[in-house]
Amino acid sequence: xxxxxxxxxxxxxxxxxxxxxxxxxxxxDKIYHESFYNGEAYxxxxxxxxxIGNRIAGSxxxxxxxxxxxxxxxxxxFDQVYLQDVQLPYWDRGPxxxxxxxxxxxxxxxxxxxxxxxxxxQGLEAEVIEVELLSDLKKHGDQVRGKIxxxxxxxxxxxxxxxxxxxxxxxxxxxxxxxxxxxxxVAFLFRSLSSSRADDFPHTGGTGYIKGIDSIPAMAISAxxxxxxxxxxxxxxxxxxxxxxxxxxxxxRHTHNVIAEWKxxxxxxxxxxxxxxxxxxxxxxxxxxxxxxxMGTLDAIRTLMALGYKPKHTIRLVFYMNxxxxxxGASAYGQVAKDKNEQIVAAIESDAGGFAPRGFDIKAxxxxxxxIQEHWKPLFExxxxxxxxxxxxxxxxxxxxxxxxxxxxxxxxxxxxxRYFDLHHTAKDVFEAVDKRELQSGVAAIxxxxxxxxxxxxxx
Amino acid sequence: xxxxxxxxxxxxxxxxxxxxxxxxxxxxDKIYHESFYNGEAYxxxxxxxxxIGNRIAGSxxxxxxxxxxxxxxxxxxFDQVYLQDVQLPYWDRGPxxxxxxxxxxxxxxxxxxxxxxxxxxQGLEAEVIEVELLSDLKKHGDQVRGKIxxxxxxxxxxxxxxxxxxxxxxxxxxxxxxxxxxxxxVAFLFRSLSSSRADDFPHTGGTGYIKGIDSIPAMAISAxxxxxxxxxxxxxxxxxxxxxxxxxxxxxRHTHNVIAEWKxxxxxxxxxxxxxxxxxxxxxxxxxxxxxxxMGTLDAIRTLMALGYKPKHTIRLVFYMNxxxxxxGASAYGQVAKDKNEQIVAAIESDAGGFAPRGFDIKAxxxxxxxIQEHWKPLFExxxxxxxxxxxxxxxxxxxxxxxxxxxxxxxxxxxxxRYFDLHHTAKDVFEAVDKRELQSGVAAIxxxxxxxxxxxxxx
Numbered sequence: 001x002x003x004x005x006x007x008x009x010x011x012x013x014x015x016x017x018x019x020x021x022x023x024x025x026x027x028x029d030k031i032y033h034e035s036f037y038n039g040e041a042y043x044x045x046x047x048x049x050x051x052i053g054n055r056i057a058g059s060x061x062x063x064x065x066x067x068x069x070x071x072x073x074x075x076x077x078f079d080q081v082y083l084q085d086v087q088l089p090y091w092d093r094g095p096x097x098x099x100x101x102x103x104x105x106x107x108x109x110x111x112x113x114x115x116x117x118x119x120x121x122q123g124l125e126a127e128v129i130e131v132e133l134l135s136d137l138k139k140h141g142d143q144v145r146g147k148i149x150x151x152x153x154x155x156x157x158x159x160x161x162x163x164x165x166x167x168x169x170x171x172x173x174x175x176x177x178x179x180x181x182x183x184x185x186v187a188f189l190f191r192s193l194s195s196s197r198a199d200d201f202p203h204t205g206g207t208g209y210i211k212g213i214d215s216i217p218a219m220a221i222s223a224x225x226x227x228x229x230x231x232x233x234x235x236x237x238x239x240x241x242x243x244x245x246x247x248x249x250x251x252x253r254h255t256h257n258v259i260a261e262w263k264x265x266x267x268x269x270x271x272x273x274x275x276x277x278x279x280x281x282x283x284x285x286x287x288x289x290x291x292x293x294x295m296g297t298l299d300a301i302r303t304l305m306a307l308g309y310k311p312k313h314t315i316r317l318v319f320y321m322n323x324x325x326x327x328x329g330a331s332a333y334g335q336v337a338k339d340k341n342e343q344i345v346a347a348i349e350s351d352a353g354g355f356a357p358r359g360f361d362i363k364a365x366x367x368x369x370x371x372i373q374e375h376w377k378p379l380f381e382x383x384x385x386x387x388x389x390x391x392x393x394x395x396x397x398x399x400x401x402x403x404x405x406x407x408x409x410x411x412x413x414x415x416x417x418x419r420y421f422d423l424h425h426t427a428k429d430v431f432e433a434v435d436k437r438e439l440q441s442g443v444a445a446i447x448x449x450x451x452x453x454x455x456x457x458x459x460x
Numbered sequence: 461x462x463x464x465x466x467x468x469x470x471x472x473x474x475x476x477x478x479x480x481x482x483x484x485x486x487x488x489d490k491i492y493h494e495s496f497y498n499g500e501a502y503x504x505x506x507x508x509x510x511x512i513g514n515r516i517a518g519s520x521x522x523x524x525x526x527x528x529x530x531x532x533x534x535x536x537x538f539d540q541v542y543l544q545d546v547q548l549p550y551w552d553r554g555p556x557x558x559x560x561x562x563x564x565x566x567x568x569x570x571x572x573x574x575x576x577x578x579x580x581x582q583g584l585e586a587e588v589i590e591v592e593l594l595s596d597l598k599k600h601g602d603q604v605r606g607k608i609x610x611x612x613x614x615x616x617x618x619x620x621x622x623x624x625x626x627x628x629x630x631x632x633x634x635x636x637x638x639x640x641x642x643x644x645x646v647a648f649l650f651r652s653l654s655s656s657r658a659d660d661f662p663h664t665g666g667t668g669y670i671k672g673i674d675s676i677p678a679m680a681i682s683a684x685x686x687x688x689x690x691x692x693x694x695x696x697x698x699x700x701x702x703x704x705x706x707x708x709x710x711x712x713r714h715t716h717n718v719i720a721e722w723k724x725x726x727x728x729x730x731x732x733x734x735x736x737x738x739x740x741x742x743x744x745x746x747x748x749x750x751x752x753x754x755m756g757t758l759d760a761i762r763t764l765m766a767l768g769y770k771p772k773h774t775i776r777l778v779f780y781m782n783x784x785x786x787x788x789g790a791s792a793y794g795q796v797a798k799d800k801n802e803q804i805v806a807a808i809e810s811d812a813g814g815f816a817p818r819g820f821d822i823k824a825x826x827x828x829x830x831x832i833q834e835h836w837k838p839l840f841e842x843x844x845x846x847x848x849x850x851x852x853x854x855x856x857x858x859x860x861x862x863x864x865x866x867x868x869x870x871x872x873x874x875x876x877x878x879r880y881f882d883l884h885h886t887a888k889d890v891f892e893a894v895d896k897r898e899l900q901s902g903v904a905a906i907x908x909x910x911x912x913x914x915x916x917x918x919x920x
Contacts, residue, residue, distance in 0.1 A: 033618040158493040160844045160901055195897060356816065356876045358845060384620045385818060385877065387847050416816045416876065417845065418898045437655060438878045441620055 021379070024455070027307075028379055028448045034303045035444035041292070041299035042436040044072065045354075048295060049285035049431040056114075056282040057322035057329075058090025058253035065278050066256050069319055072298065073260040077305050078317075080263075083256035084336065086321045088328040090253040091115055093282055094246030097219065098123065101232050102240040108225040109200055111283065112245040113173065113190065113207040114325045116218040123244030124217070126186050130233055134172050134179045145184030148241055150233075151176055152191045152226050155421075162195050162421040163352070169193055170205070177218040178210040187243055188218040191226040195421040200224035203425040204281050206325045217245055257329045258319040262301065266312040272453055273316050274300070274348040274446075277323030277330075277397055284429035288420060291431075292354025292439055293413075294319050299440075300447035311454045313345065320397040323351065327400045334401025346453050347402065348411045349395030350446060355415035356438045357445040359388025363402075363410035366391060368460050376452050386445050388414055409460065411449060415442055481839070484915070487767075488839055488908045494763045495904035501759035502896040504532065505752060505814075509745035509891040516574075516742040517782035517789075518550025518713035525738050526716050529779055532758065533720040537765050538777075540723075543716035544796065546781045548788040550713040551575055553742055554706030557679065558583065559649075561692050562700040568685040569660055571743065572705040573633065573650065573667040574785045576678040583704030584677070586646050590693055594632050594639045605644030608701055610693075611636055612651045612686050615881075622655050622881040623812070629653055630665070637678040638670040647703050648678040651686040655881040660684035663885040664741050666785045677705055717789045718779040722761065726772040732913055733776050734760070734808040734906075737783030737790075737857055744889035748880060751891075752814025752899055753873075754779050759900075760907035771914045773805065780857040783811065787860045794861025806913045807862065808871045809855030810906060815875035816898045817905040819848025823862075823870035826851060828920050836912050846905045848874055869920065871909060875902055 048065060055061040066083065073081045091114060099108040102125060130150040131137055137144060151172055159165040170193060177188040192203035202220045209215045221229065232239050258278060264270065276293030280286020301317055321329035337344060348360075359380075362369050369391045380386035394402055394410035402408060415438070423429040508525060515521040526543065533541045551574060559568040562585060590610045591597055597604055611632050619625040630653060637648040652663035662680045669675045681689065692699050718738060724730065736753030740746020761777055781789035797804060808820075819840075822829050829851045840846035854862055854870035862868055875898070883889040 029618075032620065036617040157496040157897075158489075160492065356878045382850065385848070388845070390842065418816045418901060419895055422895075422897070435879055435882075437617075437882070441878060 024379055024452065027451060028384070030307050031303055031447045031451065032384065032444040034306050035299070035440045035447060038306060039299055039440040039443055040302060041295040041439050041443050042434070044295040044298065045287065045291045045434060045439070046431055048291045049287045054280050054282050054284055054286050055278070056091070057088055057279040057325060058250070058255060059282065062255060062279050062321065066258055066321070069258050069278060069294065073258065073317065076302060078260040078262050080261040082259055084259055084332060086255045086257055086329045086332045087252055088255060088322050088326050090250045091325060092248060092250050094118070094248065098242070098244040099219065099221070100242050101229065102242055104232065106228060106232065108229060108241070109202050109222040110219045110225070111202040111204040112247040113218040113220055114204055114281065115207050116177070116245065116247050117215045118246050118248055119187065119217045119244050121246070123242055124186060125240050125242050127238055128229070128233055128241050130230060134176060137179065137183055144180065147185055148187040148189055148243065149176070149180035149185040150189040150229065152230050154197070155193065155195055157195060160417065162417045165195065166193050166421055173205055174208050177207055177216050178213045181214040181216045185216060187216050190218065190220050192220045192222050193421065193424070194223045197223050197227065199422065201426040201428055204283060205425050217243065219243060219245060255321050257321050257333055260317045262311055262315040264313040265310045268314050269343055270313045271316050271342055271344045272313050272346045272348070272450070272457070273318055273344055274450060275318035275320065276350045276395070277321070278319035279322050279324055281324055281425050283425070284423070284427045285431055287429050287431050287434050288353040289424055289429055290323070290351050292434060292442070293350035296354060296439065296443050296446060297348070297350050299443045300450055303443065303447040304451060309451065313454050313457065315450065315454065323397050327396065330397035330400040334404045337401065338404040344405050344408050346409045346411070346457050347394065347398045348413065348446065348450060348453070349398045350413040351395045351397070352413060353415045353420045354434045354439040354442055355419060357386050357442040358414050358416055359386050359390070360449060361390055361392025361412040361414055363392065363394045368409060371460060380445065380448065384445065413442065413446055484839055484912065487911060488844070490767050491763055491907045491911065492844065492904040494766050495759070495900045495907060498766060499759055499900040499903055500762060501752070501755045501899050501903050502894070504755040504758065505747065505894060505899070506891055508751045508755060509747050514740050514742050514744055514746050515738070516551070517548055517739040517785060518710070518715060519742065522715060522739050522781065526718050526781070529718050529738060529754065533718065533777065536762060538720040538722050540721040542719055544719055544792060546715045546717055546789045546792045547712055548715060548782050548786050550710045551785060552708060552710050554578070554708065558702070558704040559679065559681070560702050561689065562702055564692065566688060566692065568689060568701070569662050569682040570679045570685070571662040571664040572707045573678040573680055574664055574741065575667050576705065576707050577675045578706050578708055579647065579677045579704050581706070583702055584646060585700050585702050587698055588689070588693055588701050590690060594636060597639065597643055604640065607645055608647045608649055608703065609636070609640035609645040610649040610689065612690050614657070615653065615655055617655060620877065622877045625655065626653050626881055633665055634668050637667055637676050638673045641674040641676045645676060647676050650678065650680050652680045652682050653881065653884070654683045657683050657687065659882065661886040661888055664743060665885050677703065679703060679705060715781050717781050717793055720777045722771055722775040724773040725770045728774050730773045730803050730805045731776050732773050732806045732808070732910070732917070733778055733804055734910060735778035735780065736810045736855070737781070738779035739782050739784055741784055741885050743885070744883070744887045745891055747889050747891050747894050748813040749884055749889055750783070750811050752894060752902070753810035756814060756899065756903050757808070757810050757906060759903045760910055763903060763907040764911060769911065773914050773917065775910065775914065783857050787856065790857035790860040794864045797861065798864040804865050804868050805917050806869045806871070807854065807858045808873065808906065808910060808913070809858045810873040811855045811857070812873060813875050813880045814894045814899040814902055815879060817846050817902040818874050818876055819846050819850070820909060821850055821852025821872040821874055823852065823854045828869060831920060840905065840908065844905065873902065873906055
């Protein structure tokens with residue numbers, strides 16, 4: 001008898017959970033249909049990239065992007081749309097950089113690193129000391145003085161997950177100028193973080209200075225130019241290089257995060273944050289980084305709204321300002337949320353491009369990740385080709401505000417990684433590099449995750 | 461005591477299998493490194509697409525591709541390289557097609573379907589009868605007589621696996637001309653199998669005629685032109701369309717499959733076939749279809765050779781002729797293998813493009829697929845982002861010769877499906893549409909699978 005009761009109970013559970021699974025599966029079908037047929041991410045991205053363009057935090061373009069995206073949100077069925085104050089220092093590149101090898105007049109393709117000081121207006125000339133690692137500099141001792149430090153560390157092309165290869169080299173970009181200046185260097189030249197040896201575009205990115213140490217000009221050099229320069233230095237170790245850049249910090253600007261709220265019908269006090277950064281570097285058009293992330297998360301919400309969905313929890317869309325060079329937007333967001341003692345139960349961030357969706361990294365306990373693998377992955381895997389649900393790090397913005405919210409489960413959208421670091425932080429990151437079908441497939445994956453989080457976060 | 465013995469035994473098995481797993485894992489690392497650093501698929505593809513170009517079976521270009529790829533194989537460490545005779549009828553498109561709506565002179569972008577007969581040299585003019593499905597034609601009865609049948613079935617854009625959407629519509633392309641001619645139609649116009657409504661490129665592809673029924677000219681019309689024509693017909697149902705094409709069958713040509721063998725060191729009589737088709741349609745450059753499949757499988761073998769690998773089984777590379785319009789190459793291959801009573805233990809085919817690798821469809825029993833999921837998938841999934849190992853269909857060529865080899869386990873390489881049907885069978889399928897990193901990542905995945913098949917097929 002007991003056994004019969006147990007079996008009946010198991011049967012009820014199985015039927016219920018399968019009915020739930022079926023309902024979710026039907027909802028995912030509707031989400032994908034809506035995104036592929038009526039998705040607006042691609043057209044919005046065209047406007048953001050082509051009509052506004054690149055938009056470094058503090059720039060007039062960044063302000064335009066804030067006003068325009070607030071307008072987009074206001075046309076939708078949000079309960080509230082507002083700007084959140086963010087103050088930040090504004091860095092401006094100034095006129096185009098120049099660089100060449102003095103004796104051969106061979107040009108080198110370069111970009112100032114974000115945050116760098118300028119060279120003297122008439123440029124600078126110096127010999128070059130080439131190393132792979134900053135830690136190799138010390139053994140050159142006094143030889144560094146008066147020279148340009150040239151970090152020529154190749155990218156590990158054998159790593160499929162390009163973000164991992166990026167991580168292996170990127171800390172040298174931020175630490176390099178001060179480490180070099182400590183030893184008397186006059187400038188810092190950094191091999192671009194590019195996934196291809198054949199790439200002649202320089203990749204910019206943030207750098208910084210340690211207080212009390214001379215600030216020296218810092219530039220990224222393309223992989224092709226780095227290889228060329230290295231060859232020239234082998235032929236003539238005392239070859240000199242000319243560098244000229246005019247970048248500068250322009251003081252504090254008052255900017256904004258853009259926020260929209262869709263009020264929960266059951267637990268409005270519990271918040272799910274979703275979004276990405278609206279700023280970009282000041283080259284290219286900031287298409288994959290991060291036009292796709294903002295326009296994609298916006299369109300994920302539009303997708304659910306178009307289907308008549310009513311969220312249980314409050315869904316809060318945040319376009320963060322200044323992820324690229326300071327993360328002041330996410331800091332401001334975190335401070336306000338902390339001061340208000342908000343309950344942020346989950347966060348979804350998109351800041352890894354608009355390529356074909358592969359899954360989500362999840363900042364959560366192994367148990368919770370296992371639960372998601374068991375319950376959600378089967379909804380995506382075979383039919384929608386989304387299968388990566390692994391424990392991992394949150395996005396940069398969520399990571400920053402998340403310091404105040406250590407228990408919030410965080411999802412980091414993972415599109416295919418193969419092509420991202422070919423164009424990351426370069427003039428190549430333009431609208432034309434985004435495929436509409438890949439983008440809208442990602443929108444659908446994000447919308448589907450948002451739906452599942454809203455429905456089932458309390459069971460997790 | 462028994463229990464201790466059992467535990468010890470289990471321990472030994474666990475350690476052994478983990479040691480094997482570790483060895484395989486190290487080999488996969490080497491394979492990926494070799495492919496990303498020294499891969500030749502991309503450069504070979506450049507030659508095939510740019511120096512030779514598109515290569516429909518029977519054409520001078522197809523012959524050039526045969527001679528050139530035989531030369532590539534001869535430079536490698538194969539034990540044998542040879543051409544296998546294939547006879548096939550040669551279809552030639554002739555001068556460019558023309559099509560427009562007569563009264564408005566609105567041009568329509570069209571391509572003759574492969575195998576089609578010509579219109580009269582001066583073209584033809586007729587009214588149009590538009591349906592979504594061939595099965596709808598019958599209800600129009602006598603109205604079909606003297607008209608152009610226009611199949612305007614939209615693509616289901618909500619299906620992520622684009623090959624499935626293709627399959628939903630493609631049988632109408634092959635059956636259409638005869639089904640239409642039966643009812644007296646004078647020509648057949650078929651909405652292109654394109655994954656985008658916004659695509660103004662026509663997509664060609666094979667069609668055919670049933671003996672004893674009039675052969676009428678058959679053309680593909682781009683999605684954009686199909687939508688335009690449909691609109692024009694709604695405004696004026698008796699609007700006439702002008703069609704002109706000059707294609708024809710040119711008689712039998714003597715062509716070849718290109719085959720190379722790398723002799724097994726342990727069981728040379730057991731053969732693993734790997735390859736793809738070397739022919740293409742006669743528009744674009746046949747880059748994704750199927751330059752990447754041939755140059756990719758060749759480079760997968762080069763990768764193993766470069767690592768000093770010695771195969772247990774004989775690895776046979778086959779570049780099949782004529783997958784696109786007749787599959788005569790695969791038929792010839794199958795006939796010879798059958799006549800020789802060969803032992804083909806496994807087959808790998810690549811014919812779905814050179815996009816980021818996602819996995820392999822496997823034609824095998826559910827048990828064998830489960831074994832592969834358990835033993836091989838973990839080697840690929842987290843590190844190399846290859847995770848799709850599902851029971852499924854073989855490639856077209858393997859499927860054809862496989863009729864003689866029903867027990868051969870067959871692997872069908874599956875790259876990301878999002879972009880393939882934007883360019884499939886069009887002028888857009890060119891070298892520039894292939895990303896080097898995605899291609900070489902696929903080469904590595906195929907080389908890794910080939911290695912595992914060779915090592916472990918006998919355990920499967």
